Amino acid sequence: MAQNKVNIVSQLQALKDKSGKSYTQLAEETGLTNVYVAQLLRRQAHLKPETAPKLRAALPDLTDELLLEMAKPPLRSYDPNLIQDPTVYRLNEAVMHFGESIKEIINEDFGDGM
Known part of the structure; x- marks a missing residue:
């Protein structure tokens, strides 16, 4: 597949x-x-x-x-080596750095989705 x-x-x-x-x-x-x-x-x-x-x-x-x-419904996947690409690495780093704060703001403004 x-x-x-x-x-x-x-x-x-x-x-x-x-x-x-x-x-x-x-x-x-x-x-x-x-x-x-x-x-x-x-x-x-x-x-x-x-x-x-x-x-x-x-x-x-x-x-x-x-x-x-x-x-057809997509079979979502990614290449594990993708993280080595400088752009993808920096995007991942930004999410890891700002993710917790962004999540808190989203939860404050829109709820926790449950």
């Missing part, structure tokens, strides 16, 4: 690269956020039926098979 995800993500990334469009450009064309588009193309988010035609318009080479795969 994990290898299948790797293959699908590879195909999706190749389509994005072939289009020459950035995540921000794709977001503008689809009415989504750039992070959500990136999550879709990395199979970390679920493609909703109403979003599929917009994504296909932005990436015309997107096949029916890939759209069907993207419509």
Whole structure:
């Protein structure tokens, strides 16, 4: 299953690269956020039926098979080596440094979610 995800993500990334469009450009064309588009193309988010035609318009080479795969619930995962990337490391460090305070403020303002 994990290898299948790797293959699908590879195909999706190749389509994005072939289009020459950035995540921000794709977001503008689809009415989504750039992070959500990136999550879709990395199979970390679920493609909703109403979003599929917009994504296909932005990436015309997107096949029916890939759209069907993207419509399935994602198998969220990450590469454990990702933490070695300097940007990801610093983001993780920021969450670890500010996380407790941010959590307290969220709980104060919105409750604890229970």
